[in-house]
Amino acid sequence: MKSWTLGDIAAIVGATIRGGDSNQIIDGLATLKSAQSSHLSFLANSLYRAALTTTQAGAVLIRSQDAEGYGGCALLVANPYAAYAQLTHHFDRTPKPSSGIHPQASVHASAVIDESACIAACAVIAEEVIIGAGSIVESGAVIGARVRVGKNCRIRANAVIHHDCVLGDRVTIHSGAIIGDDGFGFAPHQGGWFKIAQIGRVVLHNDVDIGCNTTIDRGALDDTIIHEGAIIDNQVHIAHNVVIGAHTAIAGCCGISGSTTIGAHCVLAGGVGLVGHIEICDKVHITGMTMITKSITKSGSYSSGTAFDSTDNWKKMAVRLKKLDEMAKRMRELEKLVQQLSLPKPDESAHDG
Numbered sequence: 001m002k003s004w005t006l007g008d009i010a011a012i013v014g015a016t017i018r019g020g021d022s023n024q025i026i027d028g029l030a031t032l033k034s035a036q037s038s039h040l041s042f043l044a045n046s047l048y049r050a051a052l053t054t055t056q057a058g059a060v061l062i063r064s065q066d067a068e069g070y071g072g073c074a075l076l077v078a079n080p081y082a083a084y085a086q087l088t089h090h091f092d093r094t095p096k097p098s099s100g101i102h103p104q105a106s107v108h109a110s111a112v113i114d115e116s117a118c119i120a121a122c123a124v125i126a127e128e129v130i131i132g133a134g135s136i137v138e139s140g141a142v143i144g145a146r147v148r149v150g151k152n153c154r155i156r157a158n159a160v161i162h163h164d165c166v167l168g169d170r171v172t173i174h175s176g177a178i179i180g181d182d183g184f185g186f187a188p189h190q191g192g193w194f195k196i197a198q199i200g201r202v203v204l205h206n207d208v209d210i211g212c213n214t215t216i217d218r219g220a221l222d223d224t225i226i227h228e229g230a231i232i233d234n235q236v237h238i239a240h241n242v243v244i245g246a247h248t249a250i251a252g253c254c255g256i257s258g259s260t261t262i263g264a265h266c267v268l269a270g271g272v273g274l275v276g277h278i279e280i281c282d283k284v285h286i287t288g289m290t291m292i293t294k295s296i297t298k299s300g301s302y303s304s305g306t307a308f309d310s311t312d313n314w315k316k317m318a319v320r321l322k323k324l325d326e327m328a329k330r331m332r333e334l335e336k337l338v339q340q341l342s343l344p345k346p347d348e349s350a351h352d353g
Contacts (some may be wrong), residue, residue: 003027004090006059009040009077012090013083020059020073029084029091032057044081048088061087097136132169136339144180150206160170162218168206168228179204183217183224183258185238196220198240205229211236211252220258245282269271 007022009015030039032048035057040062043049052060053069059073062079077083097118101107104121111125114133119125124142132151137143141155144163151169155161159173162180173179185196200219204226210216211234216224219241226232229247236254238244245264250256254268257276262268266280269288274280278292283299286292290304306317 002090004168006073006075008270009059009087013075013077013086015061015075015077015083017059018067019071019075020075024058024073026058029088030057032060040075041088042080042084090310097138114151126163138175156212162202165202165204165218167204168208170207171204172209174210174212174214174234177210178215180218181215183220185220185240200224200241202226205246208232214238217242219260233270239276251288 032051035041041057070283073114109353126145140158165180170316186193217240227246239258251270263282
């Protein structure tokens with residue numbers, strides 16, 4: 001692993017060194033709890049500030065307001081978490097294979113592969129594929145006919161990209177992901193189902209990241225489109241003709257039904273479900289396990305379901321929920337009765353004669 005001086009690191013992230021030597025060697029990143037004297041750590045959440053009193057880190061990325069009272073070496077930055085994220089790439093040990101086509105790869109003669117790209121052993125590249133400069137296709141990955149892969153993409157081992165799909169630049173497809181398989185399209189026919197050929201594509205714009213075992217269905221007619229900078233976690237299902245806006249983040253185990261449009265800068269937490277044919281506007285945050293059944297037109301945070309409780313309390317609440325309709329009817333009847341009792345009585349003196 002490459003080592004860096006504190007001066008080098010400060011220059012990379014634009015930090016100010018306080019209480020340390022710019023020539024000090026840093027050979028790794030670690031948490032405040034596990035860091036040793038040769039490690040760089042970070043404090044991104046003030047809740048963990050107490051860990052500063054015991055950390056053995058050689059230096060800490062930290063905001064100036066959080067560094068008050070800290071006697072160790074501090075690298076003062078406005079956003080420690082972003083600085084840490086940037087530095088991870090300088091300490092990353094993921095192998096970077098050399099360019100070229102491995103003898104055990106299967107590459108169709110009509111494929112056009114930039115000489116700086118890497119095609120690993122047992123990868124399969126079909127006819128008329130185009131792969132751009134610096135892109136890497138790892139072992140066992142399959143790239144279908146007429147797929148377009150941009151520059152500096154990485155297709156991890158055993159990922160599959162089906163025919164005619166398009167990847168922009170710097171796209172990452174992690175292991176086991178399947179891009180462009182058939183959407184769930186069937187027409188009722190004579191008591192059964194008649195399969196509809198899915199003739200659209202999947203289009204992934206620049207800087208999209210797709211997690212392990214995520215599936216993105218090709219469009220039925222129009223394309224399924226993931227816009228620039230969107231990040232999709234592991235085990236997410238995105239159905240046909242879905243459109244996802246730029247820089248939206250979708251956590252693991254979400255399910256997005258067909259022809260749904262999600263705006264830019266949205267966040268879907270784990271296990272969220274969306275029905276089909278709805279639209280989610282920009283800058284919407286949907287909390288974990290929420291089920292969205294209609295369009296959202298106003299930015300903000302949305303949730304559904306009930307909070308967890310002990311099993312006994314949850315069962316009692318479930319019984320009460322079943323009685324809500326009956327209770328609502330009784331409440332309306334009581335409101336009518338109260339209103340009647342509150343009405344002023346007729347003035348009987350007007351009839352005295």
